[in-house]
Amino acid sequence: xxxxxxxxxxxxxxxxxxxxxxxxxxxxxxxxxxxxxxxxxxxxxxxxxxxxxxxxxxxxxxxxxxxxxxxxxxxxxxxxxxxxxxxxxxxxxxxxxxxxxxxxxxxxxxxxxxxxxxxxxxxxxxxxxxxxxxxxxxxxxxxxxxxxxxxxxxxxxxxxxxxxxxxxxxxxxxxxxxxxxxxxxxxxxxxxxxxxxxxxxxxxxxxxxxxxxxxxxxxxxxxxxxxxxxxxxxxxxxxxxxxxxxxxxxxxxxxxxxxxxxxxxxxxx
Amino acid sequence: xxxxxxxxxxxxxxxxxxxxxxxxxxxxxxxxxxxxxxxxxxxxxxxxxxxxxxxxxxxxxxxxxxxxxxxxxxxxxxxxxxxxxxxxxxxxxxxxxxxxxxxxxxxxxxxxxxxxxxxxxxxxxxxxxxxxxxxxxxxxxxxxxxxxxxxxxxxxxxxxxxxxxxxxxxxxxxxxxxxxxxxxxxxxxxxxxxxxxxxxxxxxxxxxxxxxxxxxxxxxxxxxxxxxxxxxxxxxxxxxxxxxxxxxxxxxxxxxxxxxxxxxxxxxxxxxxxxxxxxxxxxxxxxxxxxxxxxxxx
Numbered sequence: 001x002x003x004x005x006x007x008x009x010x011x012x013x014x015x016x017x018x019x020x021x022x023x024x025x026x027x028x029x030x031x032x033x034x035x036x037x038x039x040x041x042x043x044x045x046x047x048x049x050x051x052x053x054x055x056x057x058x059x060x061x062x063x064x065x066x067x068x069x070x071x072x073x074x075x076x077x078x079x080x081x082x083x084x085x086x087x088x089x090x091x092x093x094x095x096x097x098x099x100x101x102x103x104x105x106x107x108x109x110x111x112x113x114x115x116x117x118x119x120x121x122x123x124x125x126x127x128x129x130x131x132x133x134x135x136x137x138x139x140x141x142x143x144x145x146x147x148x149x150x151x152x153x154x155x156x157x158x159x160x161x162x163x164x165x166x167x168x169x170x171x172x173x174x175x176x177x178x179x180x181x182x183x184x185x186x187x188x189x190x191x192x193x194x195x196x197x198x199x200x201x202x203x204x205x206x207x208x209x210x211x212x213x214x215x216x217x218x219x220x221x222x223x224x225x226x227x228x229x230x231x232x233x234x235x236x237x238x239x240x241x242x243x244x245x246x247x248x249x250x251x252x253x254x255x256x257x258x259x260x261x262x263x264x265x266x267x268x269x
Numbered sequence: 270x271x272x273x274x275x276x277x278x279x280x281x282x283x284x285x286x287x288x289x290x291x292x293x294x295x296x297x298x299x300x301x302x303x304x305x306x307x308x309x310x311x312x313x314x315x316x317x318x319x320x321x322x323x324x325x326x327x328x329x330x331x332x333x334x335x336x337x338x339x340x341x342x343x344x345x346x347x348x349x350x351x352x353x354x355x356x357x358x359x360x361x362x363x364x365x366x367x368x369x370x371x372x373x374x375x376x377x378x379x380x381x382x383x384x385x386x387x388x389x390x391x392x393x394x395x396x397x398x399x400x401x402x403x404x405x406x407x408x409x410x411x412x413x414x415x416x417x418x419x420x421x422x423x424x425x426x427x428x429x430x431x432x433x434x435x436x437x438x439x440x441x442x443x444x445x446x447x448x449x450x451x452x453x454x455x456x457x458x459x460x461x462x463x464x465x466x467x468x469x470x471x472x473x474x475x476x477x478x479x480x481x482x483x484x485x486x487x488x489x490x491x492x493x494x495x496x497x498x499x500x501x502x503x504x505x506x507x508x509x510x511x512x513x514x515x516x517x518x519x520x521x522x523x524x525x526x527x528x529x530x531x532x533x534x535x536x537x538x539x540x541x542x543x544x545x546x547x548x549x550x551x552x553x554x555x556x557x558x559x560x561x562x563x564x565x566x567x
Binding site for chain 2: 015016020024027028030031032034035038039040041096100101102104105106107108109110111267268269
């Protein structure tokens with residue numbers, strides 16, 4: 001039984017081209033949508049997003065009495081948490097596949113791995129967008145429930161748009177982190193420790209002109225939430241919204257690029 | 270036909286698969302056997318592009334797996350029966366796979382029926398027994414109605430009925446012209462339905478032959494219980510036939526039962542019992558792979 005090669009014209013055994021890979025993206029998107037909509041974890045994360053939006057803004061409006069608060073500001077407060085939930089969703093889109101062994105089925109069905117990365121990134125982006133919209137809607141509802149005035153809404157569309165850029169990109173960042181770590185606990189704890197602890201420490205110790213380029217510093221900068229501990233020096237070097245979007249988007253792109261490289265390099269069990 | 274040509278895989282400095290070359294023919298069931306750590310699973314993962322060979326290649330009628338236009342319609346594989354999200358229902362698990370392979374969703378219920386899981390279609394996979402998981406994994410492999418089935422230890426966790434069903438299914442699949450490549454540590458089970466065997470040990474190919482050819486490697490032994498062993502041994506030696514006395518019986522190598530019994534009869538040697546012993550396929554394979562077994566029993 002020596003090795004030999006038999007050329008064939010069988011329709012399924014023809015070699016694929018790059019354009020045929022591209023044509024596989026809608027199928028991969030459909031598959032990812034079925035996956036995200038048929039596991040309760042993601043519904044729980046969406047529920048937590050809505051709940052945190054509602055409770056954060058209602059509690060802030062109800063219990064903070066030493067300053068005048070308006071619904072047009074308070075509704076955004078929970079978006080920091082929303083972006084984390086979006087990132088966790090992105091992480092789980094990949095790590096749950098790696099940990100439960102379904103990644104093998106995915107990669108044998110679609111060997112062009114970049115197609116899978118595109119599909120997961122798109123679904124994570126859609127999830128981040130959806131989480132952002134519902135989280136902010138819940139935040140607005142909570143503010144109104146607390147009896148806050150809406151305030152001047154002229155700048156609201158711009159604020160909402162940049163906030164949605166943050167939550168959308170957070171979902172995609174999660175996919176990149178998931179592909180790098182491959183393990184849910186590692187990726188999620190890494191995300192939380194970096195965003196909530198390490199970056200806050202670095203912000204204290206680094207020069208403001210450097211700290212402004214930290215990923216979540218830039219991401220949070222998109223939310224237009226005035227930080228109470230911002231010094232004049234920090235305010236002076238703050239990046240504009242578009243610059244913050246480029247910094248956060250850059251980190252997201254790098255994470256996805258590294259994750260994609262590793263997805264091609266690593267063997268799959 | 271699957272052509273595996275010189276595939277080699279290193280993990281660090283350890284060679285897991287060493288220059289393995291064999292073919293898997295269409296219309297036949299090919300068993301893939303070897304002890305633990307022989308490189309079976311690594312080889313199978315390389316065959317479907319999940320692991321990158323350091324050298325060599327695998328081709329399906331001339332095309333690399335990762336280049337196949339519709340891989341799921343050419344090869345259905347089950348490399349790990351646990352490959353499902355425990356929180357997802359069986360039907361949804363298959364719907365996601367079908368969507369990715371652009372297989373019509375109607376096929377999901379067909380394969381669930383094929384593997385006998387139609388009543389469990391709306392149950393979450395986390396509550397499945399290992400046998401049910403094996404069936405669901407096989408359903409996933411069958412979604413694209415493939416020409417080739419690559420299965421790693423598919424009978425693990427199956428009850429006797431399930432094993433018989435699997436054997437019948439795979440035999441029928443091959444009879445329709447399909448290619449079946451199945452690994453198993455249950456050699457006796459494989460012997461019941463495999464046509465060919467690929468035997469590996471220590472990451473190296475030991476044999477790639479038909480089951481008949483491997484059984485044919487055996488030298489049969491004629492065991493004679495006689496009160497005159499020395500006389501019979503002398504007669505055998507005159508005819509250059511090797512024999513030895515083991516536990517009070519004479520074991521004769523290289524002669525048939527009829528030859529030995531005729532010789533004894535012609536020289537009036539009393540024979541109490543005479544039998545021909547042939548090693549089972551399992552014994553033969555264990556002997557073939559014994560030197561390469563990584564985790565041998567004491």
